[in-house]
Each structure stands twice: as C-alpha cells, then as structure tokens.
Amino acid sequence: MILFFISACINETVRYRRVDLTGTLSSEDMQSPMYVSAHHAWYDTDLLAHPAAMFDQEIFNPGDFSWTIDIPIPETFTEGLLIYVWQDTDNDEVFCGLNGDEEYSDMAYIDDETLFQINVQLTPQHACLAPEILYANFFE
C-alpha cells in the first residue's frame, strides 16, 4: 500500500527517443581517436534559443561505428539532430588546442525526427570548425 502510494508520486517525467546510429568515420589517419557527439540542431525558444545543443558524446576509432543514443525530448522546442565528429590527431583531448595540431571536423544533419535507425558517413575535413559554426555554414 505504501509502495503504491509512493509510486503514484511522479515528480517529473523525462522523455527520450532511442536511436541506433551506425556509419563510418573516415580518415587517412586510422590511429587517432574520433570524438563523436550528438546535438539538437536547435534548442529552446526566444532569447534562450541556440544551435548545436550537445546531449551526448562518445569516442570511437576510425572506421565503422555503432552507437545507441537516447535523444532527450524536453518540454521546450527542439529541432533536428546533428552528429558531429572531430579527430584528435595530437592526442591532447582538445579540439584545435593552443600549440596543438590543426584538427578537422565534420557533421551530419538529420531533420527526420521519426527515425529509429540512422546511418551517417563522416569525414573530418573542416579545419578547426566547432559544431555551431559548422551547422551555421553548411546546414542553416
């Protein structure tokens, strides 16, 4: 009875859509790790609206990859899915860090928000472009 009473008390419901992401991370450098991140293309409204809102990140080796992501479905407005990758060629864990290599990034934009299976082909080729700039330059 007590457990039923307590279980009826829902503070908040958080919702996700689980997507299986597969694809290829291509590079001439097959040794350096790839940092792959998932972003809402747009998040929130009015003054708080901003692009490329990251919600998950994982490290993969170049080549084929498979990743299951839970895309948050917040109360506020969101639009689109971005998969962003950059390759850590100098192994400093920082994208284009000071005194480091010129590193490269790439991005895929998925606007169909009904998919549960997504395949992307990513080839880091844009020098030192962060996800917001990459999205603004190529997808907006």
Place this chain on the structure above:
Amino acid sequence: MKFLLFELLNNPADSIGGGGKGTAAHVQVGTAWQGFRLQHGFSDTWGWIVEAQSVSWERWQPSIGLSAIWYEGSVRITGSILGGWLTQSGPYPWNGPSTEGRIQLSKPFGRLRPWLLLGSKHSLGNLRTEIQTQDELLIEDTLQTEWTMTGSMGLAIGIHKEWELSLGIDMPWVNYPNITIPGAHVAIAYRGAP
C-alpha cells in the same frame, strides 16, 4: 495587561514559539517563505498542529502533526513532528509525501520574546523516465529524496491584548546540499488562553 498573558498563565498557547494549552495561530508573509499555522494544545504537554508553508508561491507543504512541550521554565522548548505533502512547480517539480521534525525555543522578556526554530524536512518522490524505442515504450521510475533543513530566528513583540507581531529571518537549506538564499518574514500571531 493582556499582552502579558504569556507570563501570567501556565502553559499559554504559542504558535510562534510552539506548544501550550489552548488555541494559537499565526500568518506569515515574507521573502521567500509564507505560511500559516493553527495549533491547539489539548493537555498541558500535547497539542496538534495544522499548517501550510509556501516558498515563492511555487512550493507548497501542507502538514498536520503533534507537538509536545519538552521543557517549561524560564525558557520553553517544544518538539513537533508533522506529516504532509510537498508539491512544487517550476523548473524543479516535486510531488510527494513529506515529514518534518522541529525544535522550537522561546524566552519571554515582558512584551518581547526572542525565538528560535530548527527543523529537518524530508520528502519522497519519483523521477519517471520514458524511452521510446522502435518497438516499445520503456518506463522506469527512480525514487528521489529531498532533505531540507530549516533554521529561523526572530523576535515576537506583544502589540495588543493577545496579538503579537513577529519579525524573523529564515536560513533554510532547501534540498541539501544546494545553497539557499536566506529570507525574512513578518508574522501576525494570535495566542489564545486555555
């Protein structure tokens, strides 16, 4: 002379300091804590309490409980235990049963009566996670707990017959270990005779 009731009568009811025989009540407004408390002492030691607290009109905690006088001398010390419900709207919603234990202390100096309240509040609730996969909707409930410590102190001033004005500062620690901004309040209190 009636404002000296507290000193002249044995075990007078007192909602600010807590305890006492008879009925007492107060209404409190402030930033960010508001509320009211109604209590009735049915014996020299024991009494019941009905109250509701609000924080910024977004967090509400109605409760009922029992209080007992632990020590009555130059200083009155009372202990109370309450059970109720905590509901909170806004960016951090909460909805679940709550309990509270508190100790109140007060000492009269004529019309003036400094008081201290220390309390601990606990509440339970659930975070529900819904994951829509290609084949099914997965639902998982995770138990959440909240611990809020309260600390208030102030000065009650006899203003007219059985009425008091109380000024207080609130130093709660809502949802420990989060830091909470201190507050202040003013209350108008009625303390009845047995």
